[in-house]
Amino acid sequence: MLVATRTLTTAAKQIARSSSVLGSIRTKHTVPDLDYDYNELEPVISAKIMKLHHDKHHATYVANLNVAEEKFLAAQAKNDIAGQVALYSAINFNGGGHVNHTIFWKNLIGEKNGGGQLHEGALKQKIIEQYGSLDQLTQVVNGKTAGIFGSGWGWLTLNPKGQLDVITTANQDMPSSVGHVPLLGVDAWEHAYYLDYNNVKVDYFKNIWRVINWKDVAKRYDDAVAQIKN
Known part of the structure; x- marks a missing residue:
């Protein structure tokens, strides 16, 4: 009974920290529109996957x-602490699914519209400083992401020390859960690639860099650095 009480207390504290945010929510979450057509990311990601991923999978996270x-x-x-605790995992999982995918859609853009092009700027300088080159960074991200056991995400983040970091998260956990700011996410769930790549997920990880919207990633980096400085 003592162990159960301690567990409930810990979970209740987590709920209490998030209740100020949840308590202010009065409008329902919605699936964001894409900035591009479903077929714009082809041949890297097919229109079929994009429609299924955006309209079905992301929509399910939002509904739940x-x-x-x-x-x-x-x-x-009702001041029902046990009831709040019971819902925490559902909020964490589906909320993470919503946030992670919202970032993911913005991180992507078709090759004809600049996908895969990292221009000069603070982010490129930081990547070269820490990893030597963009190619070296992509190898690190792909290696760690391919090593995920089960479902999850590979991330390029800004850590609390103001350094770029490559991390993975399980399922729909968010980088913010470990104090990191997400800059670029690679969805490693099977629904993100299986219709196009079957079980050869390493090809998906290799090809996705052709449709990365580095302008979006660079802006996230600039914003995150500015927040740390403030």
């Missing part, structure tokens, strides 16, 4: 997140 938050707010109104 809205339901979980409504139930959480109802439990909160």
Whole structure:
């Protein structure tokens, strides 16, 4: 009973930290529109995968997140701590799915519109400083992402010390859970690549760099650095 009480207390503290955010939510989350057509990322990612990934998988995370938050707010109104704790994992998982995919869509752009092109600037300088070249960075990201056991994400992040970092997260966990700011995410769930690459996920990891929207990644980097300086 003592162990159970301690576990509940820990979870309750996590809920309490997030309740100020959840308590202010009165509008439902929605799936963001894409900035490009479903077929723009071909042949790297097919229109079929994009439509399924965006319209079905992301939409499911959003629907489940809205339901979980409504139930959480109802439990909160009743001061039902156990009920809030029971919903925490659903909010974390579906909320992470929503946030991670929202970043992912922005991280992508077709080759004809600049995909894969890293221009001069602070981010490129930092990549060269820490990794030597963009090619070296991509090898690090691909290596760590390919090593994920099960489902998850590979990330280029800015860590709390202001350095670039390559990390992985399981399932739909977010880099913010370990204090990192996400700059670039690579979805390593099977639904992100299987229809195009079958079980050869390393080809997906290799090819996705052709459609990375480095302008978006660079802006995230600049914004994150500015936040640290402030």
